Amino acid sequence: MFTTATAPKTTFPADLFGAIADLKRDMNAVILAHYYQEADIQDIADYLGDSLGLSQQAAQTDADVIVFAGVHFMAETAKILNPNKLVLLPDLDAGCSLADSCPPDQFADFKRQHPDHLVISYINCTADIKAMSDIICTSSNAVKIVQQIPQDQPIIFAPDRNLGRYVIEQTGRDMVLWQGSCQVHETFSEKKLIDLMIQYPNAEVIAHPECEPPLLKHASYIASTTGLLNYSKTSDRTSFIVLTESGIIHQMEKLSPGKQFIPAPPIANCACNECPYMRLNTLEKLYLAMLNKTPEITMDEATRVAALKPMQRMLAMS
Numbered sequence: 001m002f003t004t005a006t007a008p009k010t011t012f013p014a015d016l017f018g019a020i021a022d023l024k025r026d027m028n029a030v031i032l033a034h035y036y037q038e039a040d041i042q043d044i045a046d047y048l049g050d051s052l053g054l055s056q057q058a059a060q061t062d063a064d065v066i067v068f069a070g071v072h073f074m075a076e077t078a079k080i081l082n083p084n085k086l087v088l089l090p091d092l093d094a095g096c097s098l099a100d101s102c103p104p105d106q107f108a109d110f111k112r113q114h115p116d117h118l119v120i121s122y123i124n125c126t127a128d129i130k131a132m133s134d135i136i137c138t139s140s141n142a143v144k145i146v147q148q149i150p151q152d153q154p155i156i157f158a159p160d161r162n163l164g165r166y167v168i169e170q171t172g173r174d175m176v177l178w179q180g181s182c183q184v185h186e187t188f189s190e191k192k193l194i195d196l197m198i199q200y201p202n203a204e205v206i207a208h209p210e211c212e213p214p215l216l217k218h219a220s221y222i223a224s225t226t227g228l229l230n231y232s233k234t235s236d237r238t239s240f241i242v243l244t245e246s247g248i249i250h251q252m253e254k255l256s257p258g259k260q261f262i263p264a265p266p267i268a269n270c271a272c273n274e275c276p277y278m279r280l281n282t283l284e285k286l287y288l289a290m291l292n293k294t295p296e297i298t299m300d301e302a303t304r305v306a307a308l309k310p311m312q313r314m315l316a317m318s
């Protein structure tokens, strides 16, 4: 006779928000979240921000535990800045297609082909790539950072080719680009965007610079997620077509009740404008991560120390 082994069933408290607040107090934890997280996580976060804001918060927090509701490279960045703190990521599989598009061994070869170049890497990369970089940047400070580099200094910009092209356009600098990209920001259809612009003639198109050039040319405002959020709040316009991951619309609607936010449609009939990695985190997994103090972000100390230098340069230049 066979017996069937069943996995122990996890029971969650009826008031998950309250239980997370209790754990947070008991552990002296801070919850940092990105705008692409599900609405419940955004609502429970102590700090919600773009990659620069999240790094700045991680650099200055006095909490003992950082619960990072975002993707792996973001939690890894928090660990680079806080080697002695426990950094938890609700789902360790929450990766990033853009970070994956820059494998360290291939990037090392690429660097060897351009020996005189300064390496500026977008924060959406692994700790190994950060460790091979001279300066890190985010979508909110990339232009400002490149403008601070002497004109005669050749630059490699990695890993996002779309942000790189946007920075070249804004600064007039000729940079060598690593050809990486984000699957979410490359999913938008120009044809469907134009159809939406015809349907909503008063809507303003706002976009993240990770989008491709044919989409960006329709945008009247291009910025990081925090930049887009602030713009939509202060703008006199009441209707927006939003070219970035659709999770941010929850926050846009909260900050600007009464305004209309239309997510730009993907090429296929799918929810591809939702980041599949970001969405691996759920409120339940966040609760379990805090309860069990795992999954934890770890990395070898040599990589961390090498990755810290370009991070510190970014924070000083921002």
Ligand code: 13P
Pocket: 049, 050, 051, 052, 124, 138, 139, 140, 182, 208, 210, 223, 224, 225, 226
């Ligand atoms: P920012 O929030 O820094 O604009 O980055 C967007 C993004 O793609 C994060 O993965």
Ligand code: SF4
Pocket: 036, 071, 095, 096, 097, 098, 099, 124, 182, 183, 184, 185, 245, 275, 276, 277, 278
């Ligand atoms: Fe990475 Fe793109 Fe997801 Fe951001 S939206 S985490 S860049 S895959």
